Amino acid sequence: MIFRSPFPDVVVPDVSLHELLFADVAERADRVALIDGTSGAEMTYGQLAGAIDRLAAALAERGIGKGDVVGILSPNTPYYAVVFHGILRAGATATTINALYTANEVASQLADAGAKMLFTVSVLLPNGLPAAQQVGLTDDDVVVLDGAEGHPSLTTLLASTGPVPEVVIDPAEDVAVLPYSSGTTGKAKGVMLTHRNLVANIVQSTPIINIGGDTRILAVLPFFHIYGMQVLMNNGLSVGATVVTMPRFDLPEFLRVIAEHRTDRVYIAPPVAVALAKHPLVDQFDLSAIDTIFSGAAPLDVDLAAAVRKRLGCKVLQGYGMTEMSPVSHAIPEGRDDISVGTVGVIYPNMENRFVDPATGEDVGVGERGELWCRGPNVMKGYLNNEEATSATLDADGFLHTGDVAVIDADGVVSIVDRVKELIKYKGYQVPPAELEAVLLTHPQIADAAVVGVLDADGEEVPKAFVVRQANADDLDAAGVMTFVADRVAPHKKVRVVEFIEAIPKSAAGKILRKDLRAREKADS
Incomplete structure (x- = not known):
C-alpha cells in the first residue's frame, strides 16, 4: 500500500542549485544574506553572489x-x-x-571521494594538512580560508579576474x-545527491516550512551535515532569509x-532541547x-x-x-497545532511511502508498525x-529503505518508533530504545540518556540505560532510575542495567552513537 502527502505535488524546476538560489539575486542584492554570529560581520546577497x-x-x-570533487x-x-556554492558554480x-574528524578520517573521505582540492x-589545519598530504x-x-603560510587563502582566490x-x-x-x-548501517559512504535532489527538497519544503525574506535563521547545526547544509543554509538562501552562523554549539x-541577532527560527537537535x-x-x-524551534536529526x-x-x-x-x-521527507506543517510534536508530521509533497513488515516483507496498513520506505525526487x-x-x-x-520503524495514522x-537494527528483543518482546529514552528524559534529575541492548549473565538481551545526571543530582542512583522507568512502562520494557556517564556520545547532527556505547560495553566486559 502506497501512502502520499496530503499536499499536492509541487513543480520541481529543471535547474541547477545555483540557478534556483541566485537567479533573482539582483532583486535582493542589498539584503543581508549571512551574519557571523560571533563577530557580527555581515554579507549581503550581492556580495555573496559576487564572491561565488x-x-x-x-x-x-x-x-x-x-x-571534479573538492x-x-x-x-x-x-x-x-x-x-x-563556488564549487558548484564551477560545475564541480x-x-x-x-569538522571533528581526525586526520585519518579526513584522509579516508578525501581518498574515497577522489578530491582534488581541500x-x-x-584551526583545522593540523588535521586537514596531513590528510591532504596522505x-x-x-x-x-x-x-586556508583565513590564511596560513605556504597555502593560498580565500582572499587570494577571490581576487581572480578570470x-x-x-x-x-x-x-x-x-x-x-x-x-x-553510514545509511542504515555500516561504514560511512559517499551519498551522491544531484542538483535535482537538492532543488527538489527545497521546493518540496515550501508549503510545509513557512520562511521568507524577513526570517532570521540561527545556523548552529553544521553546514557539513545535510541538515545544516540544506534546511538552514540553502532553504534560507532560497527565500532571501538572513542566516546567522555559529561555528559550534556553546550554550x-x-x-x-x-x-x-533576534533570530526568530532556531533549528536544533534534541540535545539542545534538553x-x-x-x-x-x-x-x-x-x-x-524566537517564533519557531524546529527539531530534527533524532x-x-x-x-x-512541551517543556520548551x-x-x-x-x-x-x-x-x-x-x-x-536531501534530507527531509516528513515534517509538521506550520499551523497544524492538531499534530502532536511527538510525531514527525506528514509526508512531503511529491513523495510516496510504504510501511513494510521487516520479518515478512509485506506492506502493513494504518496503525501498524513497519519499516519506512520512501520514494521521491529528493532520493x-x-x-x-x-x-x-x-x-x-x-x-x-526506487524506494529508499530507511531502516526506521514507523507508523502512519488515519490522518496521514x-x-x-525505532530503528530496525536497534530494537531490543527481550524474551521475544520488542523493546524500542527511543521509547525508554523519552521516559528517562522526563526525570528531573536526568540531563541526558541513551538505551542499548546488552547481554545479561544468562545471555538474554536486556535494556541498559546510560544516564547523565543533572548538576547537583549525585543522589540519583541506579535503583532510582530503574524504579522510575518501571513505574511508567510495561514489565518487558523495564530498564535492567544502569550506568552513569559524563556525556552521551552523539553525531554532529545529534544522533545517539549507539555503536560507541556498545563498544564501551564490550571494552568493559
Whole structure:
C-alpha cells in the first residue's frame, strides 16, 4: 500500500542549485544574506553572489570543473556558503567533511571521494594538512580560508579576474554534493545527491516550512551535515532569509546570539532541547524573538517539546529525514497545532511511502508498525562506487529503505518508533530504545540518556540505560532510575542495567552513537 502527502505535488524546476538560489539575486542584492554570529560581520546577497562567481572563476583557472570533487573542512561561517556554492558554480562536486574528524578520517573521505582540492581553516589545519598530504594533495591544493603560510587563502582566490566558467549542468545526473553517511548501517559512504535532489527538497519544503525574506535563521547545526547544509543554509538562501552562523554549539554563546541577532527560527537537535528546557542559564537571556524551534536529526520527546514550548512561549515542530533524501521527507506543517510534536508530521509533497513488515516483507496498513520506505525526487542517486550498498538501500522500484520503524495514522501523520537494527528483543518482546529514552528524559534529575541492548549473565538481551545526571543530582542512583522507568512502562520494557556517564556520545547532527556505547560495553566486559 502506497501512502502520499496530503499536499499536492509541487513543480520541481529543471535547474541547477545555483540557478534556483541566485537567479533573482539582483532583486535582493542589498539584503543581508549571512551574519557571523560571533563577530557580527555581515554579507549581503550581492556580495555573496559576487564572491561565488569569483571563486568559481579561480577554480576554473586551476582546472577544476565538471567531474571534479573538492573537499570542505570548516566550521560554520558566512564564507562556508561562498566556498560551497563556488564549487558548484564551477560545475564541480563539494564533499563536506565533519569538522571533528581526525586526520585519518579526513584522509579516508578525501581518498574515497577522489578530491582534488581541500578548503579548510587554520584551526583545522593540523588535521586537514596531513590528510591532504596522505592523499597526494600539495600545499597549493589546500586553501586556508583565513590564511596560513605556504597555502593560498580565500582572499587570494577571490581576487581572480578570470571569466565565470560557462558550465552546462544536467540537474538529474550531475552530482552537486557528496556528504558521507553510514545509511542504515555500516561504514560511512559517499551519498551522491544531484542538483535535482537538492532543488527538489527545497521546493518540496515550501508549503510545509513557512520562511521568507524577513526570517532570521540561527545556523548552529553544521553546514557539513545535510541538515545544516540544506534546511538552514540553502532553504534560507532560497527565500532571501538572513542566516546567522555559529561555528559550534556553546550554550551561553548560543543564547547570546539568539538574543542579540533576534533570530526568530532556531533549528536544533534534541540535545539542545534538553538544555532549553532545563538549564537555568536560559532565563538570563531575552529569547522573545524566537517564533519557531524546529527539531530534527533524532526523535524529540513530546514532553520535552512541551517543556520548551512552555518555557520559551514559541512553536516547537519536528521533522524527519536522511542524508539520502536531501534530507527531509516528513515534517509538521506550520499551523497544524492538531499534530502532536511527538510525531514527525506528514509526508512531503511529491513523495510516496510504504510501511513494510521487516520479518515478512509485506506492506502493513494504518496503525501498524513497519519499516519506512520512501520514494521521491529528493532520493539520492546512490552511494559512490558502492553498488552493493546502493542496491541494499535503494530498491528496483526506487524506494529508499530507511531502516526506521514507523507508523502512519488515519490522518496521514507519521511517527518514528525505532530503528530496525536497534530494537531490543527481550524474551521475544520488542523493546524500542527511543521509547525508554523519552521516559528517562522526563526525570528531573536526568540531563541526558541513551538505551542499548546488552547481554545479561544468562545471555538474554536486556535494556541498559546510560544516564547523565543533572548538576547537583549525585543522589540519583541506579535503583532510582530503574524504579522510575518501571513505574511508567510495561514489565518487558523495564530498564535492567544502569550506568552513569559524563556525556552521551552523539553525531554532529545529534544522533545517539549507539555503536560507541556498545563498544564501551564490550571494552568493559
